Amino acid sequence: MRFKLIVAFVDDQQTQALVKAARDAGATGVTLINHARGEGLKPKKTFFGLNLELQRDVLLFVVEEHLARTVLEQLAETGQFDHTPGTGIAVQLDVEDVVGVAHQIESLSGKVEEKL
Template sequence: MRFKLIVAFVEDDKSDQLVEAARDAGATGVTLINHARGEGLKPKKTFFGLHLEVQRDVLLFVVEEHLARNILERIAEVGEFDSSPGTGIALQLDIEDVVGVAHQIECLSERVGDEI
């Protein structure tokens, strides 16, 4: 079985909603890193010299490759990444090897059994 890593950089108030959407699309788990910072096309706003920043979270999903694109698209749709600038970004990367997911392979085999 082959896997992909989906990395999503999202506003912290949308994390739970995006995790739920990813799970509904087939993700079996997530690692969430709080309090990330980032800057997009437009620089951060300031108010009396103080930076006004929206807190970001980094969501890491190790997913089966046949489910990856659907999960990625679902995250983008629910997070409104393409329709609302600055709301987040998600990407997927190939994983060469992975350990620690043996307990998930049974569940995944049932779901994508015909495709692998």
């Protein structure tokens, strides 16, 4: 099996909804990194030197390649990434090799066969 890495940078208030959406679309797990910071086209305003930006989370999904596009699209739809500026972004990267997912391959086989 081949895998993709989906990295999503999201508002921390959306994290749980996005994890659920990704799981519903075929993701078998997630690694969550809290307290990330980011800046888009327009820098965030400050108030007496204090940042007023929302807290961000980074979500990392290792997804079987045939399921990856569906997961990515579900993240974009649920998070409204293309409709509301500043809600988040997600990228998909090729994974050269992966270890530690042998226990997931059995459950993934059925899902992948359905996709093909």
